[in-house]
Amino acid sequence: MKINEIFYSLQGEGHYTGTPAVFVRFAGCNLKCSFCDTDFTSFTEMTEDDIVKEIGQYPTNHIVITGGEPTLQITASLVSKLHEAGKYVQIETNGTNVLPEGCNIDWVTCSPKYKAVRLQHIDELKVVFEGQDMSQYDGLTASEYRLQPCDTQDEGKNKEILRQTIDFILKNPKWKLSLQTHKILNVR
């Protein structure tokens, strides 16, 4: 498997914000989002057992499989091995691919981008908001709906997007605010 990095930090976004987690960042993505702030091009080849072993050195049971786009590489056997090791597995995906048969992820966080969502099941729908038409997500069902203001790297624009995000949530209360708390706190 092509792994960009494995590191231990706090989950910064969404439902599990503040949870200590080991992040497994898979290399590669099938999309090219204008606001992407992740370096997912470089990688080390690791076997599933290498990954489980490296994760095992950290004290948390919460694992976040992320990318890039992790559904391009995730396997049911890696998830089974993590479960056998007592881990709880969250995946963060753009939702454009279906998960492999038997891939029993515990918590699916889907952040749709500009391409249609094909995922069979979503626990948390986390939309990065730049002012787009929100009706495009009406057909997607999840247990939780999170709206996260896009970080455009422009202070003025970010303020305006945050105002629009809060305004939308107040009018559509099934949505809750998600912030990139790791950026606010300046941790990884």
Ligand code: SF4
């Ligand atoms: S889907 Fe995610 S990782 Fe891929 S380009 Fe878009 S923001 Fe970056």
